[in-house]
Amino acid sequence: MVSDTSPLQPRLEIRNLVRSFGGRRVVDDVSLSIMPGQVTCLLGPSGCGKSTTLRMIAGIEKQNAGSIWADGELVCDGVFRVPPEGRATGLMFQDFALFPHLSVAGNVAYGLSGRASKTRGRVEQLLERVGMLAHIDRYPHELSGGEQQRVALARALAPRPKIMLMDEPFSGLDDRLRDDIRDETLDVLKAEGTAVLLVTHEPGEAMRMADEIALMRDGKIVQMGAPYNIYNTPVDKEAAGFFSDIN
Numbered sequence: 001m002v003s004d005t006s007p008l009q010p011r012l013e014i015r016n017l018v019r020s021f022g023g024r025r026v027v028d029d030v031s032l033s034i035m036p037g038q039v040t041c042l043l044g045p046s047g048c049g050k051s052t053t054l055r056m057i058a059g060i061e062k063q064n065a066g067s068i069w070a071d072g073e074l075v076c077d078g079v080f081r082v083p084p085e086g087r088a089t090g091l092m093f094q095d096f097a098l099f100p101h102l103s104v105a106g107n108v109a110y111g112l113s114g115r116a117s118k119t120r121g122r123v124e125q126l127l128e129r130v131g132m133l134a135h136i137d138r139y140p141h142e143l144s145g146g147e148q149q150r151v152a153l154a155r156a157l158a159p160r161p162k163i164m165l166m167d168e169p170f171s172g173l174d175d176r177l178r179d180d181i182r183d184e185t186l187d188v189l190k191a192e193g194t195a196v197l198l199v200t201h202e203p204g205e206a207m208r209m210a211d212e213i214a215l216m217r218d219g220k221i222v223q224m225g226a227p228y229n230i231y232n233t234p235v236d237k238e239a240a241g242f243f244s245d246i247n
């Protein structure tokens with residue numbers, strides 16, 4: 001099937017997604033869409049259902065109801081289901097560690113198919129993009145946390161995902177480093193035209209990174225819009241309170 005990469009069509013679209021655990025709806029009728037090159041932040045307090053939503057999009061968690069389209073293709077609905085590796089999605093998690101026994105080059109090459117010489121060229125290109133080419137033959141334990149994160153980004157970008165799903169990938173980094181890495185990460189993803197769904201519980205991070213914020217609470221998206229609008233016109237007192245402690 002030829003995928004439609006039209007810039008006018010959402011890269012990711014989810015409709016009426018539901019997931020229950022033990023009779024409780026932890027994701028309750030969530031819908032959103034993301035255009036190419038757009039960053040949407042799924043923002044909300046711990047336990048509101050952000051990671052579960054992301055995992056359903058990645059295909060590593062089954063939904064109870066709802067449909068998902070990735071890069072113009074239906075990847076799951078009530079009966080039909082494409083496995084995780086068949087979806088146009090890349091994943092970055094906070095604890096998505098590098099393989100310790102593989103070099104930087106080996107980590108990035110993991111998952112890339114094709115001839116070895118071709119792979120090497122693509123690995124070098126990716127490492128150049130994240131500023132890690134000089135470290136290509138090092139091993140993870142020889143790198144700082146920020147450097148490891150850059151390599152993880154290069155690895156996530158290697159199969160050219162049309163959609164990048166990021167679950168609090170910057171939480172483990174200290175403040176100053178985090179600012180640099182997240183700005184650089186977004187620059188790289190925007191340059192590739194990737195649609196990004198970034199999960200965070202930090203309003204400051206969403207304000208800084210998002211084109212659009214989807215504010216989530218108790219499994220529902222309670223407000224959606226540009227950061228400026230969400231910040232200035234919170235939907236209710238609870239939303240206003242959530243944003244009041246931005247530093």
Ligand code: ADP
Pocket residue numbers: 021022026044045046047048049050051052053
């Ligand atoms: P968030 O990422 O916003 O912190 P999660 O999506 O991880 O929230 O979890 C939402 C809710 O669903 C939480 O109350 C969590 O305890 C519950 N939950 C998540 N996964 C499971 C599971 N596999 N079994 C039972 N409950 C779960």
Ligand code: MG
Pocket residue numbers: 050051052167
């Ligand atoms: Mg989570």
